[in-house]
Amino acid sequence: MMQTNDLHNRRRFIKTVAVTSAYSALLGKGWNHVLAAEVSLHSASTTGTLRLSISKFPALQVESGSIRLGLNPIRGNPPGGPMPNGPYYPIIINRGPNNTFFGLNSRCSHQLCAVDVMDPSSNEITCPCHGSGYAIDGKKIRGPATQSLSKYATAFDGNDLLTIQIPGLGYSVTATDVQPGAGPGARLKMQFAALRNVGYEIQWRASLEKEPVIVPFSRTADGGLNETVFTATTNTTAGIFIERQGEIGFCTVAVRVAEI
Ligand code: FES
Numbered sequence: 562m563m564q565t566n567d568l569h570n571r572r573r574f575i576k577t578v579a580v581t582s583a584y585s586a587l588l589g590k591g592w593n594h595v596l597a598a599e600v601s602l603h604s605a606s607t608t609g610t611l612r613l614s615i616s617k618f619p620a621l622q623v624e625s626g627s628i629r630l631g632l633n634p635i636r637g638n639p640p641g642g643p644m645p646n647g648p649y650y651p652i653i654i655n656r657g658p659n660n661t662f663f664g665l666n667s668r669c670s671h672q673l674c675a676v677d678v679m680d681p682s683s684n685e686i687t688c689p690c691h692g693s694g695y696a697i698d699g700k701k702i703r704g705p706a707t708q709s710l711s712k713y714a715t716a717f718d719g720n721d722l723l724t725i726q727i728p729g730l731g732y733s734v735t736a737t738d739v740q741p742g743a744g745p746g747a748r749l750k751m752q753f754a755a756l757r758n759v760g761y762e763i764q765w766r767a768s769l770e771k772e773p774v775i776v777p778f779s780r781t782a783d784g785g786l787n788e789t790v791f792t793a794t795t796n797t798t799a800g801i802f803i804e805r806q807g808e809i810g811f812c813t814v815a816v817r818v819a820e821i
Contacts, residue, residue, distance in 0.1 A: 609730030611652070611664075611818070613723040618820075620678075621723075625697075626656040627679035627686075629667060631821035632730075633758040635675050639689045643675045647758035648796075651821055652713070652725065653686065655679045655697045664713035664725040665699040671706040686710070734814050739782050739802060747805040748782060753814050755799040760817035761791045765806040773813070778803045790817065 611630075613621075620626040633647025645651070653665040653676065665686075667675040674690035679697060686695040694703030699710035714726040739748040755761060764773035777786040778801040791799055806812070 608726050608728050611725040611727055611730070613654070613725065615717075615721050615723055621654065621656050621662075624656055624658055625679070625681035625684055627681065628654050628820055629675075629678045630654065630818050632816055632818055633756075633760075635821060639674065640691060641672075641674075643689070644673060645675065648756045649730075649759070651675055652727070653678060653699075653710070654715075654723070654725070655684075655686075657697055660717055660719060662715050662717050662723055663698050664715040665695075666711040666713065668710070669693055669706055670701075670708035670710075671704075676710065730816075736812065748802050749805045749812070750782070750800060750802050751778075751812070751814060752798060752800045755791060755793040755797050757793055757796050759792070761799065762789055762815045762817060763801070763803050764813045764815050766811045766813075767807055768811075773811075773815075774806075776803045776806060776812070 615621050618626075618628055620628050629651045631645075631651040632649040633645060635643040635651060636646040637643045650666050650668040653663075653667050655663045655665070657663065669676050669688040669690065671688065671691055671693050674688055676686050676688045676693075676695065679686045684697045685702065686697075686699075687693070688695075688706065691705055692703070693701065693706035695706075695710050696702050699712050701707070701709045716724050718724075734751060734753040736752075737750050739750050751763060753761070763776040763778055765776045766773045775789050777789050778791070779786050779788065780801055782802055784802070786802075786804055788801075791801055793799065803812070
């Protein structure tokens with residue numbers, strides 16, 4: 562039950578949750594490697610920003626490097642697949658000359674297969690289904706596809722941080738006290754729209770300079786805090802419970818992303 566003397570802290574806490582509600586942990590191959598990317602929510606829009614640390618991706622440290630990132634798995638084989646097994650097509654990221662980067666939607670316009678990463682020897686992307694070809698920037702160079710790959714806006718800070726704007730990736734989170742305070746027994750309920758086969762985790766940082774830590778959660782208000790990944794089998798509203806880590810800080814719902 563919420564007590565009035567906790568209202569101030571509660572309001573402050575919820576505000577920080579709202580500002581930083583959508584994050585993505587890039588966990589590398591196998592979905593369990595080091596945090597390397599995150600998504601932040603644009604206020605008043607559903608566009609999310611994928612933030613990627615280039616140093617975590619050897620392929621992107623050289624010209625003509627290419628990776629494919631999935632927010633959910635893909636399934637199927639040519640000629641009818643692969644296709645996303647969830648709401649998102651993988652994102653292709655290509656590196657060109659002079660610190661240029663291209664973020665592309667892997668959806669082939671021909672019959673909707675997910676295209677492969679770029680071949681560094683030719684700087685071409687080939688669709689595994691019927692051979693359509695695309696240039697480093699997604700432009701169609703060979704059919705049967707009739708259209709280019711769609712591009713995402715990208716920006717590189719010249720050092721290590723690559724940001725990619727992904728429409729439809731932003732989402733909102735609400736947090737309410739179940740038991741007020743902080744530490745053992747102080748529980749917070751996090752609610753957010755969870756999409757099918759997208760893995761979410763809860764992260765906490767005491768301040769923005771700190772690396773986030775993964776917070777275990779329970780699916781019930783008084784259950785054991787023994788889960789770290791929430792994956793829904795259908796689109797749903799997730800309601801999970803965490804122990805509040807401190808009176809102030811940043812609690813985020815992260816989308817897990819993997820190289821696929
Ligand atoms: S789906 Fe046919 S070429 Fe890509």
